[in-house]
Amino acid sequence: MAGLASAPLVLRPSRSPRDTAQAMSQENVEIVRRVVDAWNRRDEEELVALSDPEGEWVNSPTAVEPGTRRGTNELRSVWRVQWEILLDGRTEIDRIYDRGEEIVALGRLSRRMPEGDARIEDRSLISWTIRDGRVVRAEVLGFGSTEVREALEAAGLRE
Secondary structure, three states, X not given: OHHHHHOOOOOOXXXXXXXXXXXXXXXXXXXXXXXXXXXXXOXXXXXXXXXXXXXXXXXXXXXXXXXXXXXXXXXXXXXXXXXXXXXXXXXXXXXXXXXXXXEEEEEEEEEEOOOOOOEEEEEEEEEXXXXXXXXXXXXXXXXXXXXXXXXXXXXXXXX
């Protein structure tokens, strides 16, 4: 046992599981911000790069096109239809609820009125599930003030 007493004690900094989860979670928040930025720029290739090949887009039952779209081709179709309908649509994130693998973004979608420069906007609440640095699922939890308020309550979130 004499050899053990003479061995130096070496302390190495280590990352706790909590630190690792927090870093991964922050990366997930950044991925959602990059997706929103790519959507605003109409950058389809960046959106594909940030999405899992089997990713899902789940639209609200009250949406113009309700339902679930899966895979790269269907996701591309969703984005193209959104851009066509919302010619100069722009989304902004007002608040992020960080739940680790799930990021919930409270935001606003705005677009210009067809006959002029005035803009209209409405609230949105979208859940983003991130795995291995890619979006595997995006679900519209609510669109419009009433739906968003109800979805926030159902998720146990506050503004």
